Amino acid sequence: MSGTVRRLYAFFAERAPARVYVTYAVLWVLALEGALALVEPGDARWMLGVPTLAEIGTVWLALLFIRVVDEQKDLGYDREHNPGRPLPRGSITVRELRLAMAVIAAAGIVLTVWRSPLLTGWLLLDLAYICFLVGLERWSRSVRDGIFRNLAVSYPVQALLSGHVWLSYRDATGAGPHWSAAVPVLLCACVFLHFEFARKTSHRVTPGATLYSNAIGTRGSVGLTVGCALAAAALALLVVRPWQVHGPAAAAAWLPLSALGCVWAGGERFAQADARGATWPRGPAMGFLAWFYVGLFVAALSVADPGLTV
Structure with missing residues (x-):
């Protein structure tokens, strides 16, 4: 198990460095919440507190989940075009990446369930959709090889995460849907x-x-x-x-x-x-x-x- 932990740590350090992924999660959540505070009507007051920190953590975990799934989804392409990446070169295994997916999903549940069951369900929907894309690309060559078709079916992952930030903002401020x-x-x-x-x-x-x-x-x-x-x-x-x-x-x-x-x-x-x-x-x-x-x-x-x- 310690070997698996070391290999996963090295994998994330290489393919999802904290300085990039954490920064992206922080900026995305803060910018989107700030923009929502400017456009949402009503008296709800935007506050930067524990719910915002929890949402940043949730988005960061989702980004890590996307990275892990993409590494497995792109394995065939990477063997030809990027053989030096961790999975093609054998420094990590598919089984270990799937273990990481389970741990990430569990951590995401911990960060959302105490705030709202809706947030937990929305997160699990997004993670399930990410996994669905793997099967879709294997089944449909037009989705796998058509870059714009691929974008059309994969971008909803990002849209669902923005929706999650909005739901978190609503839960924290009491703002209604608008x-x-x-x-x-x-x-x-x-x-x-x-x-x-x-x-x-x-x-x-x-x-x-x-x-x-x-x-x-x-x-x-x-x-x-x-x-x-x-x-x-x-x-x-x-x-x-x-x-x-x-x-x-x-x-x-x-x-x-x-x-x-x-x-x-x-x-x-x-x-x-x-x-x-x-x-x-x-x-x-x-x-x-x-x-x-x-x-x-x-x-x-x-x-x-x-x-x-x-």
């Missing part, structure tokens, strides 16, 4: 899709690689990458309405739009890169996601003025 919550959820979709399209956009067609540019060309893939970032910025304007903010909070209200600088930098570096298979630089794509979420959270703190609890 259509306005769809705007922050859509905003998060655009932020994620910018990164998704960016990391799979290349200067040229690469046979066998899972690239959006293989399907619609470089210009089309760049258009989707930039378009998603612009759509996220437009939705942030709709959520924050910085033109209505005055005083010291005004600068913070415009902060999310400054993340577009990362998109500009990424586009410049991509345009100047060697055309021999170069992809959109990962750093600016990740930078946009992180800085946008930081800006949205800071804007929400400044505009919504929530109470802070522990």
